[in-house]
Amino acid sequence: MADPFDAALDLLRRLDPASTKRNLTSLISLRPDLEEDLLSSVDVSLTTQRCKKSGRDYLCCDYNRDNTSYRSPWTNEFEPPIDPEDAADLIPSGRVRRMEEALNSAIDVYRELYYEGGVSSAYLWALDEGFAGVVLFKKTASGVGAAGKGGWDSIHVLEVTEAAGKRSAHYKLTSTVILDLGLASPAVDSLSLAGNLTRQTQADIQLSGLRDPEIEQGHVGNIGRMMEDMETRMRNLLQEVYFGKARDVVGDLRSIQPLSEVGREREAHKEVVSKMGR
Template identity: 40%
Template sequence: MEAAMDLMRRISPNQSETALSALLALLPHHSSELLSQVDQPLQVLMDGECGKEFILCEYNRDADSYRSPWSNKYFPPLEDGSLPSAEMRKLEIEANAVFTVYRDQYYEGGVSSVYIWEDDRQGFVSCFLIKKDGSKTGDGRRGYLHEGSWEAIHVIEVGPEEDGKAHYCLTSTVMLSLTTEEKPSGTFNLSGSIRRQMNCDFVVADGHLCNMGKMIEEMEGKLRNSLDQVYFGKTREMVCALRPPPEVVQVKLPDAVSRDIKKFVFFFEFNFYFSCFK
């Protein structure tokens, strides 16, 4: 199981479904662990009653049906599907409304879903999902990418209230994939995933939704910076090293000129140090 998880962490997100299917065939006795721990690319389904799209994941799945956060119904229909309590459902509706505004401001479109349910420790768990298709054929408003998507999964475990405070444990995963296709540079593909965790204690008087929103906003900023440094920074460094632009290419001087320059530098340094000791 440890080797399988190490492998999945190194697999490109656009190949994770194929890799997971192969691992499930090799390790059928670990199928439940793999399905619960391996994050897969998010899928989208249309809620026929509300006319809104929602995201499919393991947190809103029951058997082969998925619960919509808009209508609170399963698609395909499921009679005995599990539903959140009235209190959790009220918080879920409010969270989806607020997260829709957050998604539009930060991502300029896309699909978002929030699911909230009780746990066994007198607290609750919430899952915030965002899927943004930035390709020309998707909902990208700029259309710079031939293909590309940003998929974020934020799972927050909220502990029971103690002395007016509650403990929040956030586990965030971001999967990024992009492909550009231009005549001068050809086809370029970059994809990867990153996961981070954060623990905080907040005053419950401010509201659970406000506290969770602060954590998600801070975490997404850190994840964007990490992706920029790890993936884009290293890729830029490799491209510039392997294919430097013409104005950066150093011209090799003739051997005679190079020797004269080295002699000049040597005598300059010698005279400088001599004058210092003098």
């Protein structure tokens, strides 16, 4: 008999990617014992929450969640509040928190320049030989009237292992892009395009500076460059390969020319071929 967790993942891969969140909720209701494993393994569209103290929006994911509470990167507090003993293990402090604040400031500028809106959040936590974290972006847009919609979610999970002396570090980055586009109009009827793309990269990068603040800024800069390069590659891949292939398929299946005009062109082509044969 197949493992229930593997069966659930296989089922989600076969269902409509635009309904992954709803399907995931249905599976969890059927098998509550798989909730933690499924939530940590399946990427779904990010949700936004408003920080009550700062008034700023932040993104919610499994990495800043404790049951039904989410940690705000702006205040470093869970909303709603959780037990102080649990919070001590889940809330970063010291150098990790300083890097988290610097990374949030950096990606906020990046988001405004590249996305021209949307919401971004970054969360870090300590490891035995370094730290790990996640950088999140979300942008939604409307198309033609109320009938068009579009959503882009970027999830960058990183793991940083520092070498002895903190002169260099090994960076491992796993990036996932979730795309959801839809349009309904008399011209095209109903069109939906949804899916996700995941890529991974690793790099050993030198760290400049001797003091802790310089090393921390070095980590933030290295993470930002790796993330930017990965997003650029994935955007180009989506545009050139996936969208290009979709255009080819649609172009072969549907013609924007009237059937009468297509018939005349075919007849003219046959006439030319017949004359060349004679």
